[in-house]
Amino acid sequence: MDVFEAIKTRLEIREFADKPVPREVVKEILEAARLSPSGLNSQHWRFILVEGADELKQLAEMSTSGKWVENAALAVIVLTSPKYPWHLFDAGRVATHMQLAAWNRSVGSRVYTGYDEKAMRGKYGVPQEYHIACVIGFGYPKHKIIGRKNRQPIEALAFSGKMGNPLKL
């Protein structure tokens, strides 16, 4: 898929089909993470792959805003090191890399950031030096993705030369 086409068509989904994601696609998603840029090329992110109905159910039970992950085919917990002031910027980049790589293979995804941190640290063995940046659930969409992104017009977001100046394109 053309990269811009992937950007245009990808919507975050919370309803997943009961269909496994092939191993090669899972590997590709993690490879996209590994290839993501990071500040100073510090590569401080770490990824925990969560798979299997029972494990995903337990992950969902620890969440306050991502209960839908129970029905995903897999999830990736993204950890970052707060030692680097830009660590959350890197988390955003790595999440986008994975999500676009997945969508390139028709696998949808959604991010969540609400969870019982203590429970997550205990279950997944996350040391204090790492921050739990987000969880991304992946799976084939249950429904065909139709619809448009709900986004502001570019004129409200981008300016020419100085904030507030109308955009000239």
Ligand SMILES: Cc1cc2nc3c(=O)[nH]c(=O)nc-3n(C[C@H](O)[C@H](O)[C@H](O)COP(=O)(O)O)c2cc1C
């Ligand atoms: C930093 C961040 C945190 C998010 N947290 C949650 C969350 O806790 N639960 C959830 O269901 N979606 C969460 N989302 C998904 C957003 O709601 C979604 O990306 C946004 O609505 C745009 O969706 P769309 O691309 O389908 O229009 C999060 C997204 C981002 C980027």
